[in-house]
Amino acid sequence: MATIELDKVDKHYGAYHALRDISFDIADGEFVVLVGPSGCGKSTLLRTLAGLEDITGGTIRLGGQRVDNIAAKDRDVAMVFQNYALYPHMTVRENMAFALKLRGDTLPDRNAKVDKAAEMLRLTPYLDRYPKALSGGQRQRVAMGRAMVRSPKAFFFDEPLSNLDAALRVDMRSEIKALHQRLGATSVYVTHDQIEAMTMADRIVVLRDGKVEQIGAPLELYDRPANIFVAGFIGSPAMNKLSVKIDLKSNAARLADGSSFSLPPGTRARDGQDAIYGIRPDHWILSRGDQGAPATVELIEPTGAEILVAAQLAGQRVLCAFRERHALKAGDTIALAVDPATAHVFDKQTEQRISP
Amino acid sequence: MRRSNIGWLFLAPATLILFVVGFIPFLYILYVGFFDWNSNAVDPTLRWAGLQNYRNLVFDATFLNSLARTLVFAFIVVVSELLLGYVLARALMADRLWGRQFFRTIHTLPIVVAPIAVGATWRLLCVPGFGIIPYYLKLWFGIDYNISTNAYHAFGTAIVMDLWHWTPFVTLSLMAGLTALPKEPLEQAQIDGGNKLQIFWYVIVPMLKPVLLTTVFIRLMDALRSVDEVWMLTKGGPAEATRFIGLHIWINVFPKTDYGYGAAMSLLTLYVTIVLSWLLFVAMTGRKGGAQ
Numbered sequence: 104m105a106t107i108e109l110d111k112v113d114k115h116y117g118a119y120h121a122l123r124d125i126s127f128d129i130a131d132g133e134f135v136v137l138v139g140p141s142g143c144g145k146s147t148l149l150r151t152l153a154g155l156e157d158i159t160g161g162t163i164r165l166g167g168q169r170v171d172n173i174a175a176k177d178r179d180v181a182m183v184f185q186n187y188a189l190y191p192h193m194t195v196r197e198n199m200a201f202a203l204k205l206r207g208d209t210l211p212d213r214n215a216k217v218d219k220a221a222e223m224l225r226l227t228p229y230l231d232r233y234p235k236a237l238s239g240g241q242r243q244r245v246a247m248g249r250a251m252v253r254s255p256k257a258f259f260f261d262e263p264l265s266n267l268d269a270a271l272r273v274d275m276r277s278e279i280k281a282l283h284q285r286l287g288a289t290s291v292y293v294t295h296d297q298i299e300a301m302t303m304a305d306r307i308v309v310l311r312d313g314k315v316e317q318i319g320a321p322l323e324l325y326d327r328p329a330n331i332f333v334a335g336f337i338g339s340p341a342m343n344k345l346s347v348k349i350d351l352k353s354n355a356a357r358l359a360d361g362s363s364f365s366l367p368p369g370t371r372a373r374d375g376q377d378a379i380y381g382i383r384p385d386h387w388i389l390s391r392g393d394q395g396a397p398a399t400v401e402l403i404e405p406t407g408a409e410i411l412v413a414a415q416l417a418g419q420r421v422l423c424a425f426r427e428r429h430a431l432k433a434g435d436t437i438a439l440a441v442d443p444a445t446a447h448v449f450d451k452q453t454e455q456r457i458s459p
Numbered sequence: 460m461r462r463s464n465i466g467w468l469f470l471a472p473a474t475l476i477l478f479v480v481g482f483i484p485f486l487y488i489l490y491v492g493f494f495d496w497n498s499n500a501v502d503p504t505l506r507w508a509g510l511q512n513y514r515n516l517v518f519d520a521t522f523l524n525s526l527a528r529t530l531v532f533a534f535i536v537v538v539s540e541l542l543l544g545y546v547l548a549r550a551l552m553a554d555r556l557w558g559r560q561f562f563r564t565i566h567t568l569p570i571v572v573a574p575i576a577v578g579a580t581w582r583l584l585c586v587p588g589f590g591i592i593p594y595y596l597k598l599w600f601g602i603d604y605n606i607s608t609n610a611y612h613a614f615g616t617a618i619v620m621d622l623w624h625w626t627p628f629v630t631l632s633l634m635a636g637l638t639a640l641p642k643e644p645l646e647q648a649q650i651d652g653g654n655k656l657q658i659f660w661y662v663i664v665p666m667l668k669p670v671l672l673t674t675v676f677i678r679l680m681d682a683l684r685s686v687d688e689v690w691m692l693t694k695g696g697p698a699e700a701t702r703f704i705g706l707h708i709w710i711n712v713f714p715k716t717d718y719g720y721g722a723a724m725s726l727l728t729l730y731v732t733i734v735l736s737w738l739l740f741v742a743m744t745g746r747k748g749g750a751q
Binding site: 153154155174175176177178179180181182184186187188189190191192193201202205206249253 | 647666
């Protein structure tokens with residue numbers, strides 16, 4: 104097990120700048136998730152950590168030792184690929200033992216380690232099968248077993264669950280998390296799925312266009328997104344982002360139709376500043392009486408646990424999630440209020456957070 | 460029912476052609492092989508000979524030597540072409556290679572040249588007292604190279620000519636195979652700690668096996684029936700140094716018009732080829748017969 108330190112990592116593909124000045128540290132045994140939309144550089148970053156891609160600038164340290172100048176085979180890390188990357192011509196046992204064979208472990212040693220990992224992953228009945236005779240979930244477990252038997256310095260996962268169906272994905276998600284708790288291995292996990300990121304990570308690194316947007320614990324990112332991008336990316340359904348003007352005299356964010364919401368205490372804003380007022384769908388309060396901004400209900404989607412209501416508020420579409428079973432129908436006028444403590448305010452220009 | 464009838468209908472032209480040009484001649488050869496038949500003989504008709512042709516073959520030193528020579532030739536060229544072809548394929552796939560497209564194009568040109576023209580060209584290059592190869596070998600290395608008198612020179616030249624003609628085919632086929640390999644297992648092998656040689660041996664070769672097998676079979680069968688190129692180069696000589704089996708059969712059947720004996724030779728050669736291919740298949744796949 105080892106720490107990972109990235110310092111000013113840069114990567115160019117010709118003129119394309121894939122990774123920009125990325126610096127952060129990963130503690131020993133930590134589970135870090137790299138998340139971001141397609142093309143944000145998260146897979147590239149993971150591949151540079153594994154040694155499958157060179158970097159053009161900066162340094163990477165693994166367990167204190169500089170590794171950006173050494174080959175993948177000498178880094179002693181394990182990787183699980185999206186399409187499993189099993190060797191098609193080897194049985195499950197041979198697949199899992201291959202790295203051990205290459206580094207010269209004896210056969211009894213190899214078998215003991217493979218048997219142990221196979222038992223942990225419930226793969227024992229399949230050890231003599233070839234990958235083509237396994238289901239997607241089983242292949243995924245073989246890929247993980249192959250990583251486990253080596254007890255490497257770090258585990259890297261490149262969207263390992265993307266090829267599985269929804270139900271299996273949820274199972275495997277908790278399985279990977281349980282394994283991590285059991286093995287305590289330093290892990291870096293790449294996904295575009297923010298739910299996976301939220302549920303699995305000790306810390307999340309949000310990337311966009313090769314830059315780090317925010318690093319933090321899942322709930323930290325959810326509760327205090329540093330900018331509009333993170334606010335929109337983390338959380339499902341996504342945060343409502345209302346265009347407002349700051350009115351410091353009444354300490355309010357004013358909508359186009361004149362209705363307003365109070366600013367969270369401590370917001371650093373100028374009078375008349377253009378801002379984005381962010382409210383998570385489940386933070387809306389359906390207000391009785393004349394408090395709150397008037398909105399027109401457009402669409403109602405009951406999911407069982409809650410009711411999703413899409414409404415028009417001062418010419419902007421908002422989504423509300425209510426746990427109470429309000430009797431609403433399309434066309435109703437409702438009044439929406441907000442507890443300012445749960446709201447997020449961002450500068451429209453810089454997109455950075457200005458509420459505390 | 461109608462569906463399967465339509466299927467047969469679509470297959471019919473191919474089946475018919477195969478039957479006419481493949482199966483009927485085979486039966487005919489089988490038939491002729493039991494007769495003594497030479498159109499230049501005193502009695503030019505078919506005379507029943509039973510298994511006499513085959514009996515003679517087993518004691519025919521010229522035939523057996525020719526067969527052995529062909530096997531040695533085929534073994535050398537197929538192995539060399541595989542090794543050379545792999546190296547070339549990797550070189551032509553390298554990102555760093557300047558003018559890659561240009562080299563890729565020109566390296567395939569020998570494939571499109573007709574064997575007879577290849578033989579003629581090499582004859583011109585090698586003919587004693589005229590070709591540039593003997594001239595420069597003498598000038599630079601002091602070697603008296605003469606394919607008309609030296610059996611080793613003739614045999615060696617036949618091999619080099621085959622390499623020149625057919626290595627590009629192996630390169631092309633391996634390049635296609637290598638390009639189609641999934642990238643991830645190769646990356647996984649790097650992460651698993653494999654060095655280049657280990658990755659080649661444990662991952663690339665097994666994954667490339669179907670392509671290797673196909674390529675080896677095509678090249679082996681071609682090499683076993685090499686006729687026109689060698690005929691142009693040496694006419695099978697000096698003495699019988701380059702008289703490969705195809706050439707030997709041709710000489711017996713056409714100039715000598717010994718049809719019955721030639722037919723028997725063809726069948727025996729076919730038999731040897733089949734057994735050889737089967738052994739090779741078993742060796743390369745670990746399967747016993749019953750090809751899948």
